[in-house]
Amino acid sequence: MSVKNFEELFIHELSDTYSAEKQMSKALPRLARAADNPRLVAAFEAHLEETQVQIERIDQIVELMGIKLKRIKCAAMEGLVEEGKDVIDSIEKGPLRDAALIGGAQKVEHYEIAAYGTLAALAKQQGQRDALKLLLETLKEEKATDEKLTMLAEQGGNERAQMDTKAA
Template identity: 65%
Template sequence: MARKTVTDLFIHELSDVYSAEKQITRALPRMARATTNPLLAQAFNDHLEETQGQIERIDTLVEVAGIKLKRMKCIAMEGLVEESKELIEEIEKGAVLDAGLIGAAQKVEHYEIASYGTLIAMAKHLNLGDEVVGLLLATLKEEKATDEKLSKIAEQGGNQAATMES
């Protein structure tokens, strides 16, 4: 579908982030298994639950807004997920891998933060209503909170342990 209008673009971007969220649900368990840091494993598992809720939120948004998502694959997220797979394959389990996984997860969060921020602006422009904007805002807040949690894990020793190993 050609993106000729802001509505077309909104549907494309929402479809893209929907695909991204689905890909993340498959990547997070692998990342949780790869880490040796229990706090990081818990953060990945917590975010998996959150992500499943975010997918449900998009389903609700689609219903409320009366739109149909496009079947597509988020290529950006595919690349970010692939980077995390490479880390797991190339780095021995331990603090260095944990530091790499934190970085990989934060790249994902930053992508999602940018995506949801854009969708919120478009939803407001399109006058899709407070419910649609609220659903998107709820997810944006969760993504920002996850990013902050990952930063705290890194600052509380995750990256220091990696420095000690190198």
């Protein structure tokens, strides 16, 4: 990665985030199928729709700024997606797997919150108000998704998983 100025840094970070979102759009259907709790299934399905809108926003930013994304693969998201596959392969479908899926999904959200926060700061630094507005909209959605996942865990998901494993 050879980055020499703020614009190149922004393009690199936006390209990385675009890759992350594309990877998540492929992983979310698998996560939805792997979940047991209907509310968690619905959360994954809703987040897939949201992710597709977020990809479209990145496309808008590219057009607004007249930039070209780099072809890179987000290694961080690749690792998080792989962790999700490991959960699906190693934990039987039920409350315990759901608890692990929620935890993995929150790791993804925290990564995305950091990515969009960084992008927003870079857009602001460059005076890219329209891009900033779009990035802040996505950042707000990522934070809301993280809160929804926390509520799912706190509203009995983790407790059911613990009770299930004690009974076994």
